[in-house]
Amino acid sequence: MDAISINIHRAQVSITNTRDLEDVNFSSSFSINSEQRHLGIRDKTLLIIAEPEKESEDLRFISQGKILKVNSVEVVKPSKEKIDSNILNGFPPPKDIFVHHFDFSITKKLTKNNLLSDLEYSLKEVNRFNKPIVHFRRQFRVIPQDDFNTIINGWIYAARTVFGRLVNAIPRQNKLEFMLEAMNKFSTIDFKEVSLQKGLDFLYDYIDRRILSRGRLLVATNDLIEDKLSDIVPIEDIGFRNPATGNEDTLHPQAQIFKKIFELQGKADLRKYVNQAISENSELESRFLQIFTNETWPIDLRI
Amino acid sequence: MKEFMTYLRDYANLLREASVWHNSKDILAPVINEQNIAVATDCYIYEFYCYISIITDLQVTYNIEFKKGSGDFEYKFPQAAADKAGKPYFIAIKDGVPKFQICAGTKIDGIFDSEENHPDISFQKADANDTPTEDDLIIIMDAKFKENEKAKLPKDEVYKFITIVGLFSLPKANSEKIEFFKYVGLDGNCLITNANAYSSPNDIRMLQKFVIKEVQHFSPQKSFSVLG
Secondary structure (H helix, E strand, O other): OOEEEEEOOOOEEOOOOHHHHHOOOOEEEEEEEEOOOOOOOOOOOEEEEEEEOOOOOOEEEEEEEEEEEEEEEEEEOOOHHHHHHHHHOOOOOOOOEEEEEEEEEEEEEOOOOOEHHHHHHHOOOOOOOOOHHHHHOOOEEEOOHHHHHHHHHOOOOHHHHHHHHHHOOOOHHHHHHHHHHHHHHHOOOOHHHOOHHHHHHHHHHHHHHHHHHHHHHHHHHHHHHHHHHOOOOOOOOOEEEOOOOOOEEEHHHHHHHHHHHHHHHHHOOHHHHHHHHHHHOHHHHHHHHHHOOOOOOOOOOOO | OHHHHHHHHHHHHHHHHHOEOOOOOOEOOOOOOHHHHHHHOOOHHHHHHHHHHHHHHHOOOOEEEEEOOOHHHOOEEEOOOEOOOOOOEEEEEEOOEEEEEEEEOEOEEOOOOOOOEOOOEEEEEOOOOOOOEHHHEEEEEEEEOOOOOOOEOOHHHHHHHHHHHHHOOOOOOOOOOOOOOOOHHHOOOEEEEOOEOOOEOOEOHHHHHOOOEEEEOOOOOOOOEEEO
């Protein structure tokens, strides 16, 4: 095993202050409780220190380090109460717990693009885009070499990040529809075969045609009412009501959201900006293309 | 890259918010399939855009008054066709005299009970009541939204509109003249679209025969033109 990441809220790390973990040459120890006698973590195994962010579902990769020494393993036998209670409740008997102790030291503080939310579409091991933190919830996890390099360097796969961010921002129904249309367009059900760049072009078109086109109408209608009819109708209340479902919506706040999108588009056109980011990032894009060569488009239908 | 990532994050967050109605959580762009193909063109957002555009144009000539609806529909326009009673609409007044009403999606009783139709926009006589009949009609308009602006209105939509206009025995003799300002050509039974008209500008004989008009390129980004 080459590299692991540890979640400092789960693994027992001997520190007085989280800040210590940012200091190069800081060394300490941590332990992991497991039902397994062997974890495969050895001397010199590379380490990434990760901490869940407060009040968000994000995770910060704080620093890089390495295992200095694998210490002895403690065996904790289950208590008699626990054994009895399991028997009483019809559960299998509790297992021994092995407490693994390690010494480690910090070799580098990570500062660039070091949030999981920055890197979620650049890591091969991540596929739960609705909640990428689930991949890092446990005390530790093995990190493949490519992902390790991505994390410690803060490298971003721009094309995949843009695709994933945008596609997973639209409602599930629209995502499914987009996929069906893409199957038709590219004559395949296997998006592995279609480049992300082609997928992105089709995605921009889909978003513009289905969603932004309606936004432009909402903004224009809102502006007409605001400019010309505000004396006779309350702009805040005007909207639609579905006679069949009883659902109702007001036009003004929705138009405001679209206005912000169009303002953002006005500052920098999304397509151009993305193309620029991808071309400036071209060396990394080719690296990622190799790593993700057998991966399909990052569409998460759970969101 | 950092600036780009911030831009992308903001963009995606706004897109997430925008693509779902903030009150009802209904999706903004309903999925189109063979069972609900009507959704593709019966876009209430576009219909309302046309309606409000027309109202503001009439404002130049008329004094426009808002007649609010009742109950849940006080300021809410029906998303789909509905009875007129209790729904909001506008009244055009000139020299202190109400000239006509402009209603959205109202059901109009025609000569045959079996044929229920509710034009997207109907211009009704000033004294039309809550259950308007074809005798109350001055002109009607339907709005057809195409996501592909380069598309052409299909034949069947034009023929259907012609039939509806015929069922309501439109145009009526001696009806109130609607004085548009910028939209001067819209004085008639209009099939409005953001895309291209079905008819060619060089051959509008069918439109003249059935006394309807096609209004093409009617959208915030374009200048419209009227055929017929």
